[in-house]
Amino acid sequence: xxxxxxxxxxxxxxxxxxxxxxxxxxxxxxxxxxxxxxxxxxxxxxxxxxxxxxxxxxxxxxxxxxxxxxxxxxxxxxxxxxxxxxxxxxxxxxxxxxxxxxxxxxxxxxxxxxxxxxxxxxxxxxxxxxxxxxxxxxxxxxxxxxxxxxxxxxxxxxxxxxxxxxxxxxxxxxxxxxxxxxxxxxxxxxxxxxxxxxxxxxxxxxxxxxxxxxxxxxxxxxxxxxxxxxxxxxxxxxxxxxxxxxxxxxxxxxxxxxxxxxxxxxxxxxxxxxxxxxxxxxxxxxxxxxxxxxxxxxxxxxxxxxxxxxxxxxxxxxxxxxxxxxxxxxxxxxxxxxxxxxxxxxxxxxxxxxxxxxxxxxxxxxxxxxxxxxxxxxxxxxxxxxxxxxxxxxxxxxxx
DNA sequence: CCTCCACAGGAAGCGCAGGAGT
DNA sequence: ACTCCTGCGCTTCCTGTGGAGG
Numbered sequence: 001x002x003x004x005x006x007x008x009x010x011x012x013x014x015x016x017x018x019x020x021x022x023x024x025x026x027x028x029x030x031x032x033x034x035x036x037x038x039x040x041x042x043x044x045x046x047x048x049x050x051x052x053x054x055x056x057x058x059x060x061x062x063x064x065x066x067x068x069x070x071x072x073x074x075x076x077x078x079x080x081x082x083x084x085x086x087x088x089x090x091x092x093x094x095x096x097x098x099x100x101x102x103x104x105x106x107x108x109x110x111x112x113x114x115x116x117x118x119x120x121x122x123x124x125x126x127x128x129x130x131x132x133x134x135x136x137x138x139x140x141x142x143x144x145x146x147x148x149x150x151x152x153x154x155x156x157x158x159x160x161x162x163x164x165x166x167x168x169x170x171x172x173x174x175x176x177x178x179x180x181x182x183x184x185x186x187x188x189x190x191x192x193x194x195x196x197x198x199x200x201x202x203x204x205x206x207x208x209x210x211x212x213x214x215x216x217x218x219x220x221x222x223x224x225x226x227x228x229x230x231x232x233x234x235x236x237x238x239x240x241x242x243x244x245x246x247x248x249x250x251x252x253x254x255x256x257x258x259x260x261x262x263x264x265x266x267x268x269x270x271x272x273x274x275x276x277x278x279x280x281x282x283x284x285x286x287x288x289x290x291x292x293x294x295x296x297x298x299x300x301x302x303x304x305x306x307x308x309x310x311x312x313x314x315x316x317x318x319x320x321x322x323x324x325x326x327x328x329x330x331x332x333x334x335x336x337x338x339x340x341x342x343x344x345x346x347x348x349x350x351x352x353x354x355x356x357x358x359x360x361x362x363x364x365x366x367x368x369x370x371x372x373x374x375x376x377x378x379x380x381x382x383x384x385x386x387x388x389x390x391x392x393x394x395x396x397x398x399x400x
Numbered sequence: 401c402c403t404c405c406a407c408a409g410g411a412a413g414c415g416c417a418g419g420a421g422t
Numbered sequence: 423a424c425t426c427c428t429g430c431g432c433t434t435c436c437t438g439t440g441g442a443g444g
Binding site: 108109110111130131132133134305343344346347350365366367368369370371372373 | 426427428431432433434439440441443
Binding site: 401402403404405406407408409410411412413414415416417418419420421422 | 424427432434441
């Protein structure tokens, strides 16, 4: 009897799922990595990028390109779109144009940026172990021996430069001087307009031969984009105009982020579907806003390393405001209790800053005059949620 | 005005993992 | 088997600092 219960429950869910009509015609259209056939309000940028890269089709050199714009303004989509078309065009005259895309923030290190690049040109390289120079050498020799033209797109390039330096970029811009055969064009994409200051002048001049600026979408433009996509993603008359307007308004209120707007619409649809509603309405959008935030937090909480979890637990589980010293004291006791070596105060300050950056706590530096300078630390999330997520962690579970 | 607390946060470097070349 | 890479988490050592109390 007891054993049958979960079965029945599942059966109920599945039967229900079968019986309800899906609201989506094609859910993938709302995913952030989907590249639509048409990119509205970006014609100017597409033309500019196309013109900059066109010389490659008659085997001439092209300008390196710099693309600026806030997140979700279509930089990546436009770059991928144009390069896809370029690759297609290059097939017929059988030009060896390869397109290498890497997001330097996702890649994380210089090594992995080169690793991505090697993969894209069909060169296999171990994912760790080699010296940077060695990978670089292999890539250039591959480009030369196969006489490749490589268009290297470096997304969120500001991350790489800020974390390391512009050395790698400098090397890449110089590759063409060293290669008698083959060619590398670089497209840098950055969210940060001010990051040029981090570049040395030689790299800057070589990289920003041509610049394209992506301005944020207006709420009106977002509305048009969403309504276009909604037509492909959902069946007719599912999404109300009001909910599209709300999605556009919510995403537009920050800085015209189309990615967020599309996420919001997709999740709203999922919420409505789960409710077995026949339309996506404003209230589904409002639930979706909360759900997206909640999901993000749960993901972050799960992936926290043990000591960060311990710290977050001390901060959320005890009452009132905390100073770094208090938190450290409490945290040390907790460590002793579960027989784990505690980290040094220096490392703990670092972890607290990271928790702050993740938006899980607020840490504000305050001065108590004679009584020193410290951080005033406050949790931003509910104890209940933390407890729920941490209870899945074996070590954490023992102190909950 | 000066002092001095209780930290913040930068710099350097260590030990380890994971891997290549020889 | 040995040396040489890089990244990562962490420690050690350090200098910097806002403002209450003297």
